[in-house]
């Protein structure tokens with residue numbers, strides 16, 4: 093199907109294979125996500141959510157199995173091709189914002205666009221538009237330390253979407269926030285995602301938030317169910 097953005101097939105991943113502390117994290121995990129679809133990935137801590145997201149986002153490789161992004165096999169692609177695909181097609185959001193402390197909110201969203209070859213003016217205009225969409229426009233010139241936790245995380249969403257990826261991968265994006273802030277920040281994220289039609293996989297412990305996504309999948313004994 094042409095609108096298939098992510099396909100994970102038969103993924104296996106074992107840490108410390110053959111040793112006493114061997115951990116079989118993924119054991120044949122399968123997941124397909126289409127454009128415009130937001131999938132909640134729910135599982136207890138240690139079940140392998142981060143491992144799955146890192147493999148899907150080409151930050152890690154499976155022991156066996158395949159990762160396709162936009163219909164192209166990435167498992168056997170060169171490092172150069174994987175890096176180019178990750179930069180252009182994948183946006184990451186973590187539990188902690190990981191913004192660059194010495195740059196303003198705006199600059200944090202500009203930097204990844206400069207790396208993709210955009211001019212500063214074009215990148216800044218896009219950054220302002222994204223900040224406006226998540227309601228943080230008036231904080232554009234503040235450094236992360238001068239922003240609240242919810243604002244920092246909203247800036248991190250904008251940075252993840254700076255280069256208009258087709259795939260968004262989020263690892264507990266509201267896990268660090270109090271319930272009220274978490275709710276506001278999650279709503280901002282959903283609006284941003286809905287406005288672009290990108291495919292998203294969002295790992296969360298929060299079943300209420302999971303229920304507001306299009307589909308909920310769980311990781312159980314290394315398989316997606």
Ligand code: ADP
Nearest residue numbers: 107108115117136137138139140141142143144
């Ligand atoms: P989750 O994101 O669901 O909390 P993770 O993917 O982070 O789960 O981890 C799954 C399991 O794999 C855990 O038991 C964790 O301790 C183990 N693990 C993760 N990364 C490594 C690693 N680099 N080396 C050894 N074990 C790891």
